Amino acid sequence: MPPRTNKEYGDTSYTGIPDQLLDSARKLARDRNIYPRDVFTEAVLELIPRLDAGDVVEWPKVAPAKGGKQKPYHTRLEVGVLEAIRNACDRHEVKGNVFFIAALRDYLRKNGYATETQGAPVDPPGDAVRNASPNGSATHRAAHRTQTSG
Template sequence: MEIATVPRPAYPTTETSVTGLSDELMNVVRAYAKQRCQPLRAIYDEAVSAMVERLDSDEEIIFVATIPGRKIRTRHIRLTPEVAAAMAEACGRARVHQSVFFLRSLRDYLSRRGIDAPE
């Protein structure tokens, strides 16, 4: 017996690489995405968009670079093309690396929802 599957709608995405995301943090993000029944891309888009809006409102945000010597693993993330472009432009204006920007965005996003975001 064949089981019919419903294809998931395709969302155009832009893939980029970031560093500094611990396994513990990613487990929290995955659990939150699962709880909301959303793909990780949707969580990433919301986190990055919120940080871009904060920067656009002239809020002063301090970005702390990752700690040298910390074991860093490269991860591939997917964002919608519009969000990826907004992040690239915001990183240029703030003069911050996209990995540092993304990590801060994700941690602030979770924190604002009352979720403890581990290092």
């Protein structure tokens, strides 16, 4: 049984999370003897300051599931982390699942864990991803090009 904590946790779920990312996150957690939610928290808390500092993030393309339904991945994170994710997604005009995948992908890569899914990278290479808006907004694409062209 896990030790008791005074931290307040909230529930969330994300769709489109590749199994390979989740498997690698679980492996990293096992290797460090921590919970997967701790890996998720570290990943998210590393991405937010990068975004706020203006780093360009290659947002993953999340393809719709075959048959139109994607299996959601449920997790519990500290309430403050959930709020930080929501605020960052609002500030940077990105969907929560895209943000979560990018955070986890970058964190796992940094720590030497696999981020491939079925033989293909989570994020396709090239300008289509780098310059595409994670929420489909043409205004965001134009603003992104302006920010990165100087």
